[in-house]
Amino acid sequence: MDLVLVNLIDGLVTGLLLFMLSAGLTLIFSMMGVLNFAHASFYMLGAYFAYQISIALGFWMGLLIAPLIVGVLGAGVERYGLRRVHQYGHVPELIFTFGLALLIEELVQFIWGKNQMPYSVPDVLNFTAFAISGNSIPAYKIFMIFISVGIFLGLLYVLTKTRVGMIIQAALSYPRTVEALGHNVPLIFMGVFGVGTALAGVAGVIAGPVLGTFPGMAFVLGSIVFVTIVIGGLGSLWGALVASLLIGWITTFAKSYNIEMENILNAIGISTPEDLSESVFRDFWSLTSPQIADILPYILMVLILIFRPAGLFGKRIS
Amino acid sequence: MKNITKLGAVSALSLVIGASAAFAENIKIAFIDPLSGPFASTGTNGLHQFEFAADYMINEKGGVLDGDMFEVVGFDNKTSPKESLIQLQVAIDQGVRFIVQGNSSGVANALTEAIEKHNNRNPDSRVLFLNYAAVDPALTNEKCNFWHFRFDANADIKMHALTDVIAKEEGIKKVYLIGQDYSFGKAVAAAAESMLGAKRPDIEIVGNELHPIGKVKDFTPYARKVISSEADAVITGNWGADMLGLGKSIIENGFTGPIYTYYAAGSGITAAFGESGKGRIRLISQGGINPIASEEARTLYNAFKEKYPDGNIDQSRIFNTIGMLAQAINEAGTADDVVAVASKLEGMKYPSMWGGELYMRPQDHQLIQDMNISVHTDENIEFDYDNSGFGVLTESTVVNASMDSATTCEMKRP
Numbered sequence: 056m057d058l059v060l061v062n063l064i065d066g067l068v069t070g071l072l073l074f075m076l077s078a079g080l081t082l083i084f085s086m087m088g089v090l091n092f093a094h095a096s097f098y099m100l101g102a103y104f105a106y107q108i109s110i111a112l113g114f115w116m117g118l119l120i121a122p123l124i125v126g127v128l129g130a131g132v133e134r135y136g137l138r139r140v141h142q143y144g145h146v147p148e149l150i151f152t153f154g155l156a157l158l159i160e161e162l163v164q165f166i167w168g169k170n171q172m173p174y175s176v177p178d179v180l181n182f183t184a185f186a187i188s189g190n191s192i193p194a195y196k197i198f199m200i201f202i203s204v205g206i207f208l209g210l211l212y213v214l215t216k217t218r219v220g221m222i223i224q225a226a227l228s229y230p231r232t233v234e235a236l237g238h239n240v241p242l243i244f245m246g247v248f249g250v251g252t253a254l255a256g257v258a259g260v261i262a263g264p265v266l267g268t269f270p271g272m273a274f275v276l277g278s279i280v281f282v283t284i285v286i287g288g289l290g291s292l293w294g295a296l297v298a299s300l301l302i303g304w305i306t307t308f309a310k311s312y313n314i315e316m317e318n319i320l321n322a323i324g325i326s327t328p329e330d331l332s333e334s335v336f337r338d339f340w341s342l343t344s345p346q347i348a349d350i351l352p353y354i355l356m357v358l359i360l361i362f363r364p365a366g367l368f369g370k371r372i373s
Numbered sequence: 374m375k376n377i378t379k380l381g382a383v384s385a386l387s388l389v390i391g392a393s394a395a396f397a398e399n400i401k402i403a404f405i406d407p408l409s410g411p412f413a414s415t416g417t418n419g420l421h422q423f424e425f426a427a428d429y430m431i432n433e434k435g436g437v438l439d440g441d442m443f444e445v446v447g448f449d450n451k452t453s454p455k456e457s458l459i460q461l462q463v464a465i466d467q468g469v470r471f472i473v474q475g476n477s478s479g480v481a482n483a484l485t486e487a488i489e490k491h492n493n494r495n496p497d498s499r500v501l502f503l504n505y506a507a508v509d510p511a512l513t514n515e516k517c518n519f520w521h522f523r524f525d526a527n528a529d530i531k532m533h534a535l536t537d538v539i540a541k542e543e544g545i546k547k548v549y550l551i552g553q554d555y556s557f558g559k560a561v562a563a564a565a566e567s568m569l570g571a572k573r574p575d576i577e578i579v580g581n582e583l584h585p586i587g588k589v590k591d592f593t594p595y596a597r598k599v600i601s602s603e604a605d606a607v608i609t610g611n612w613g614a615d616m617l618g619l620g621k622s623i624i625e626n627g628f629t630g631p632i633y634t635y636y637a638a639g640s641g642i643t644a645a646f647g648e649s650g651k652g653r654i655r656l657i658s659q660g661g662i663n664p665i666a667s668e669e670a671r672t673l674y675n676a677f678k679e680k681y682p683d684g685n686i687d688q689s690r691i692f693n694t695i696g697m698l699a700q701a702i703n704e705a706g707t708a709d710d711v712v713a714v715a716s717k718l719e720g721m722k723y724p725s726m727w728g729g730e731l732y733m734r735p736q737d738h739q740l741i742q743d744m745n746i747s748v749h750t751d752e753n754i755e756f757d758y759d760n761s762g763f764g765v766l767t768e769s770t771v772v773n774a775s776m777d778s779a780t781t782c783e784m785k786r787p
Contacts, residue, residue: 058601065593168683169414171617171641173761183627190600191627265625266591267618267645271411275590310584310594345595346554349588 057188062311063304068196070303071203075258076276077283077295078210079251085290086227086247088145089137092152095273095280096159097252101125101259102268103163106174114177122256129252133245156273164270172268199261206257207296214292223247227290282356288369297367302352309348316342399444400437400708402427402471402698403464405457405484408449411587412613414640415476419506419691420447421684423473425677426695437702443695445473452476452587454483461487465498470711471698475506475525475688476612477586478557482509482516489518492787501711501718505694508635509556510564513737517782520711522718522738524694528557528610528635530775531657532564534744535633538655538769539606540572545630547579549604551595553615554583561610561635579604587615592622599623605630612636617645624649631655637749639687644759646749654749656765659727659742660689663754663766666728673726674756685758689727693740697723697733712787729772737782744774 080094104124105117112120132155140151175181176195183191214220226233226243234240259272266272283302287294317327317340327340359366404423407416427443436442446469448460457480464472474484481504492499502521504512508528512521526534539545550565552558562581569576579602584595599607600623609632611619616637623632624646633655637646646654665671674686686692697718705713719735729743747765751757754764 058597061597062594065591065597069591069593164413169417170683170759171414171614171645173641173644173647173759175645175647186627188601189603189627190597191625193625265621267614267621269411269614269641270413271587271614275411275588279590307594311597345582345584348594349585 058190058311061187061190061192062307064192064196064200066304066307067300068199068303069307070300071200071207072258072262072299073276073279073283073302074296074299075203075206075254076280077287077299078207078292079254080280081284081287081290081292081295082227082247083251084284086244087137087141087148089148089152090281091251092149092277093132093155093159094152094252094255095277096156097125097129097255098259098262098276099163099270099273100128100159101256102174102263102272103167103172103259104256105260105263106172106268109174109177118257118260121260122253125256125259126249126253129255130245130249132252133248137248138241138245156277160270160273167270169270172263174263174268176264195265199265202257202261206254207292210254210292279352282352284366285356286352286359286366288366291366291368291370294366294368301355305351305355306348309344309351312344314344316340398468399442400471400702401464401467401469402443402445402473403448403460403467403469404445405448405450405460405464405472405474405480406476407452408447410451412452412476415613416449418640418684419475419688420445421681422677422686422688422691423695425680426692429673429676430692430695431699437699438706438708441708443699450474450480452480454480457484458487461491465491465500468498469500470708471501471503473503473505473694475504477555478507478509478512478560479555481507481512482556485512485516485518485521488520492520499711501715503694503698505690506688507557509560511556511560513739514781517737517780517784519715519738519784519786522715522733522740524690524697524740526659526742526744526774527739528560529564530739530778531635531744532561532568533778534746534771534774535608535657536565536568536572537771538746539569539576539608539633542606542631545573545576545605547577547602547604547606549580549582549599549602549607550578550609551580551582551584551599551607551619552610553586553612555586558583558586558610561608565608584615587613589615589618592618593626595619596622596626596628600626600628604628606633607631608633610635613640617642620646620650620654624653633657638765639685639758641759643685643749643757643763643765644761647761647763648751650749651763652748652750655768656747656749657744658747658765659744660693660725661728661745661767661770662686662689662756663747663764665755667726670726671755678756683760686756687758690740693723693725693727693731693742696725697721697731728770732773732776734780736784737780738784739780741773741776744771745769746771 083091101121105121108117108120140147180195180198182194184194184197226240230240283298287298404420423445427445431443450457450460488502504523506525508525510527510529513523550562552561637654638656701714701717702708704717718733721733723731725731732741734741745767746769747767750766751763757764
């Protein structure tokens with residue numbers, strides 16, 4: 056029972072981290088209709104910048120400055136890259152972001168090399184917050200939870216309660232009308248892109264010390280972020296949150312318990328074949344949940360696409 | 374894109390091949406290992422060590438035969454067996470006679486099979502497979518062939534040495550096994566289970582787990598299982614980013630026992646563990662770095678540091694590989710007839726600058742060498758890894774480990 060609580064906390068941390076990535080991506084997608092393949096690369100840049108800054112100025116300055124740099128870079132990419140490519144349609148935009156992702160990975164390898172960077176948790180947070188029957192919960196994880204929840208609340212407030220947020224929301228759905236009302240829509244787009252990438256940067260800064268800062272870090276997270284926003288519903292902040300948490304908990308629990316396919320099948324009334332080694336379904340019968348944990352989100356995505364194509368919280372029906 | 378460029382290069386090369394055949398050529402060694410993706414750092418560091426070994430040990434001393442130089446060419450296989458076979462073909466087409474590979478036994482299994490077929494069908498362009506790190510025991514047992522030579526100790530040999538040490542630790546009653554889900558990870562788990570069972574029947578295996586290779590983002594859930602199993606020690610064959618992720622996670626989440634590993638050193642791993650892994654992480658490997666085994670090795674290491682200030686010699690067997698290959702070529706008097714070279718490698722005895730005498734067992738092409746158990750620490754470290762102040766310190770040595778171990782290999786010689 057204690058392990059359940061520990062897993063709930065671990066899943067929450069994973070989910071919230073995923074949320075910070077997918078929040079920016081989902082906003083950018085609903086705004087420009089562009090799947091930003093380079094989104095996870097900005098996450099990686101966040102981690103590397105923060106590492107570099109932390110050597111000179113310490114972790115906290117890294118947390119403050121690195122996302123700003125990433126955000127400015129992101130805004131620059133929108134202003135001088137995507138906006139120019141935009142007139143040629145969506146496919147060139149896709150290819151542009153895809154190329155950008157490759158470019159960033161190569162650049163990172165060029166500057167920092169291929170080794171893992173010794174970017175680590177700051178000393179102030181390097182202790183065990185509390186332990187549940189021998190399982191320590193590092194203070195840093197609690198810190199991650201607070202940062203992500205803070206960012207979520209902040210975003211929610213800005214988007215729903217402030218004038219800027221209203222204009223953004225309006226620009227997402229009716230850009231031409233908003234433009235006709237005298238608002239600078241391209242500037243809004245640039246701003247949202249910048250904030251979205253900065254969020255990815257924050258995620259990188261706080262994930263770097265625990266998940267490792269290495270050139271492959273964007274690659275391992277890249278696809279799961281897209282899955283998250285599809286499950287949550289494109290453009291929905293709540294959807295991104297719910298989907299992220301769902302994925303965090305599903306994968307954590309699936310890995311923590313060795314649930315065997317045999318038990319599940321037996322439970323629903325299918326009996327184990329007499330001679331498994333002869334059966335064509337042998338591999339299927341011997342599956343365990345940790346083995347398939349990482350594909351569960353993808354299965355969930357397929358199911359969502361079949362039964363609720365707009366996603367859990369998506370409003371768009373087309 | 375890279376492939377297209379290579380294809381172009383190959384076709385251009387094939388045009389001039391007739392013209393250049395008359396000149397003395399470099400002896401090319403194809404390095405087929407990951408140079409991109411999650412294991413890029415492991416692969417790149419290996420390539421640097423090969424290049425350095427070829428230059429420092431061979432080329433600067435006048436080369437082999439009549440001044441032929443070694444040239445190490447890197448091919449990126451992205452840790453994929455399929456990609457490796459393509460790169461193998463490209464390498465063969467470029468006139469390479471010696472293939473070196475090490476990262477992932479999955480790749481090695483594919484390569485050894487492809488090379489055997491190729492050599493049987495094309496006696497004119499035969500190649501040798503010098504395996505410097507893929508340690509799946511099958512490669513020198515049921516899948517052995519004349520063209521494959523292994524310069525690292527296989528997983529069983531390493532596990533023998535490791536379990537000898539664990540057997541002496543009275544405090545260890547429960548052991549958790551965790552590894553990457555492929556042939557090597559499974560081999561480690563199977564060896565640990567059977568050898569611990571034989572040497573210390575009282576030790577309980579409280580967990581035996583495999584995780585996807587190179588795909589796990591966060592090892593926390595695995596760490597939780599390790600801790601809640603109340604294990605006293607963990608054994609893992611993980612390497613690269615998987616080793617670091619797993620190790621960091623189980624330490625951070627409250628595990629206090631020792632972690633016995635095959636590959637937890639260098640490539641940024643040592644620096645990232647730092648203080649948290651001190652005295653906890655133990656490593657089974659060949660070659661003594663601290664204390665360094667010989668004056669020759671010290672000079673070489675210093676020269677390496679001069680060329681690659683950020684690099685490590687974390688795979689000293691690479692230098693053995695190059696040294697033994699050069700000696701075999703010199704003894705055979707040719708680098709083109711790989712059958713002659715292979716025959717010289719078989720049964721070769723070679724004094725290694727990293728300690729001990731190496732012996733290439735003819736019956737299965739498994740190199741017999743001393744195995745060291747070392748500990749991750751910052752005390753008494755002359756050559757640290759990753760410039761971190763931390764390195765591996767040899768605690769005990771098994772001389773000629775598993776010299777007489779059995780093999781199921783039935784070597785077919787051409």
